[in-house]
Amino acid sequence: MVPAWLESSPLGRLTPPAFFTAHNDEDMAVLGLMQDFPLIIPRLLTYAERFHPDTEIVSRRLEGDIHRYTFAELARRSRQLANALEKLGVAACDVVGTIAWNGYRHMELYYALPGTQSLYHTINPRLSADQLSYVINHAEDQYIFVEAMFVPLLENVLEDIPGVKGFVVLCEESDMPTTTLPNAMCYETLLAEQCDEYQWRDFDENTAAGICYTSGTTGNPKGVVYSHRALVLQAMNSTIGLEITTRDSVLPIVPMFHVNGWTMPYVAAMLGNKLVLPGKDLDGASVYELLDNEQVTFSAGVPTVWQMLFDYLEQSGNTLPHLKKACIGGAAAPRSMLETFRDVYDVDPQHAWGMTETTSIGSAPSTTARVAARGEESIMDAKMTQGRSLFGAELKVVNDEGAELPMDGKSAGSLLVRGWAVSSAYLKGESSKEFLPGGWFDTGDVAVINADGYLQLTDRAKDMIKSGGEWISSIDLENAAAGHPDLAAAAVIGIYHPKWDERPLLAVVMKPGRELDKQSVLHFLEGKVAKWWFPDDIVTVVDLPMGATGKVQKNALRERFRNYSFPGV
Ligand code: AMP
Numbered sequence: 001m002v003p004a005w006l007e008s009s010p011l012g013r014l015t016p017p018a019f020f021t022a023h024n025d026e027d028m029a030v031l032g033l034m035q036d037f038p039l040i041i042p043r044l045l046t047y048a049e050r051f052h053p054d055t056e057i058v059s060r061r062l063e064g065d066i067h068r069y070t071f072a073e074l075a076r077r078s079r080q081l082a083n084a085l086e087k088l089g090v091a092a093c094d095v096v097g098t099i100a101w102n103g104y105r106h107m108e109l110y111y112a113l114p115g116t117q118s119l120y121h122t123i124n125p126r127l128s129a130d131q132l133s134y135v136i137n138h139a140e141d142q143y144i145f146v147e148a149m150f151v152p153l154l155e156n157v158l159e160d161i162p163g164v165k166g167f168v169v170l171c172e173e174s175d176m177p178t179t180t181l182p183n184a185m186c187y188e189t190l191l192a193e194q195c196d197e198y199q200w201r202d203f204d205e206n207t208a209a210g211i212c213y214t215s216g217t218t219g220n221p222k223g224v225v226y227s228h229r230a231l232v233l234q235a236m237n238s239t240i241g242l243e244i245t246t247r248d249s250v251l252p253i254v255p256m257f258h259v260n261g262w263t264m265p266y267v268a269a270m271l272g273n274k275l276v277l278p279g280k281d282l283d284g285a286s287v288y289e290l291l292d293n294e295q296v297t298f299s300a301g302v303p304t305v306w307q308m309l310f311d312y313l314e315q316s317g318n319t320l321p322h323l324k325k326a327c328i329g330g331a332a333a334p335r336s337m338l339e340t341f342r343d344v345y346d347v348d349p350q351h352a353w354g355m356t357e358t359t360s361i362g363s364a365p366s367t368t369a370r371v372a373a374r375g376e377e378s379i380m381d382a383k384m385t386q387g388r389s390l391f392g393a394e395l396k397v398v399n400d401e402g403a404e405l406p407m408d409g410k411s412a413g414s415l416l417v418r419g420w421a422v423s424s425a426y427l428k429g430e431s432s433k434e435f436l437p438g439g440w441f442d443t444g445d446v447a448v449i450n451a452d453g454y455l456q457l458t459d460r461a462k463d464m465i466k467s468g469g470e471w472i473s474s475i476d477l478e479n480a481a482a483g484h485p486d487l488a489a490a491a492v493i494g495i496y497h498p499k500w501d502e503r504p505l506l507a508v509v510m511k512p513g514r515e516l517d518k519q520s521v522l523h524f525l526e527g528k529v530a531k532w533w534f535p536d537d538i539v540t541v542v543d544l545p546m547g548a549t550g551k552v553q554k555n556a557l558r559e560r561f562r563n564y565s566f567p568g569v
Helices: 039-053 071-088 104-115 130-137 149-160 186-193 228-242 259-271 285-293 303-316 334-344 371-374 376-384 476-483 520-526 554-560
Strands: 011-013 029-030 056-061 066-068 094-097 120-121 141-146 166-169 185-187 210-213 223-227 247-251 274-277 300-301 325-328 348-351 361-364 387-389 393-398 413-419 440-449 452-462 465-467 470-472 487-497 502-510 536-538
Touching: 039 071, 039 104, 039 228, 039 259, 039 520, 056 071, 056 104, 056 285, 066 071, 071 104, 071 186, 094 104, 094 130, 094 149, 104 210, 104 274, 120 130, 130 141, 130 149, 130 210, 130 223, 130 376, 141 149, 149 166, 166 186, 186 371, 210 228, 210 259, 210 274, 223 228, 228 259, 228 361, 247 259, 247 371, 259 274, 274 440, 285 303, 285 393, 285 452, 300 303, 303 325, 303 334, 303 487, 334 348, 334 476, 361 393, 371 376, 387 393, 393 440, 452 476, 465 487, 476 487, 476 502, 487 554, 520 536
Parallel strands: 056 274, 094 120, 094 141, 120 210, 141 166, 166 185, 247 274, 247 300, 300 325, 325 348, 465 502, 502 536
Antiparallel strands: 011 029, 056 066, 210 223, 361 387, 387 452, 393 413, 413 440, 440 452, 465 470, 487 502
């Protein structure tokens, strides 16, 4: 029976996804009298053009010079690009690949492709040739927009990607490389031919906007398909989780080819942040130069790039007077890195967790009032965790039988996540074992959650070391070792042991001019990890194998040490 006061209101039937609280099909729901305003990317662009047209976007170009323009100019050129895409015959639902660094032309693709209801497929240039042709074919890329320096990568796999109709090189006509790529066009020439008027249309916010493939540490990479709604909500959520304000000037070091640049290209349009894009130069000196010259207050990157910055700062004696916050994500941050930010450079470190399947961050390091009241070291302890679940990214930890474990900071199990920005399936329905009943996605991470709601990853399921039936966390062990003053980097893998099944081997990269003193490293570990976790051996390596996203590739490291056995075993 509908109450009289509702008779003039539109009524609708709730059709919640099956995994939410059960509803009776007969239940009627009153619809709110709010506008149906879609959460779509072109709306972000028109908003930015209207409300912060003069805000700068600064890019370091491949040519080495600094390019500056504004959100108004981004919007104008994105409209030209939308016209160019139409001219190329790129239609709604078509997928277009990008192989590009963080720069203004990539930004234009980030807006024009979803804005025309086609999809960007951001391709990681560090993929192997096999993986490169695999993802291009799997996503059915119609065109590929490619940075001039990556043209040879495509030439190398040209025979294996017959479905691609043409290639657009992100440069001026004068910089067009000589290439064997058929139908190769110059981006600037293509744009110059186009009118800068284009009417963005509205459409359903659940429309697909982009694709990014998982790192593919096992098997083939899998395609994650983002919706407009997920990207817009997630951009909004990142501002909350990472405490980015309208006054910040933002430098995403995390590449736009990896997990939507943690949505920073959309955050900046939403808040009106000056956006600084570093191009290909991610070494310490280049990053420092941008941080300093552009007075960047917020930046985000993986631990490897922060370590390169620290090495540069240590050598040069420079400091970070402008930077206020540094988000560290993508891999575990050692405590020494957080402390260096806080104590040496007066920067607030923000250790966040996320994955390709969560659109960007799923947890972030908010300091609750309760933690703050316990003092500075408690704040640092909380930052050492991967932070608290963001609203919309529900987290839980379960045992092997799927039963939820208590949030006690001790009970470790598989980390599951669900929410508005979490994948519900992979492209073409591949590999469904991660998608569990109730909308839960199995992250493959092993974690605990404490009573204050802070998530702490203890390992990737496949990187854990099982010694005598007990688990050793390779992450905790390598993070503890990484703080040793002679070491530039550290990674731990399990090596076969006849008695214990597996024991840890610590592989270290030495800082320039330092020699490995094994006893000193072991001594350093005392009190930081349990004695039985101590590595059975420590070896020096010239470098650690880095994956396409700047994380140590444990598989490749294990491969390097395939024939290794512990001394005396
Ligand atoms: P990707 O999909 O390539 O971004 O990789 C996601 C994986 O990176 C996660 O499942 C974690 O294993 C790892 N990861 C991301 N952020 C963190 C973090 N803050 N600490 C530890 N591991 C992380």
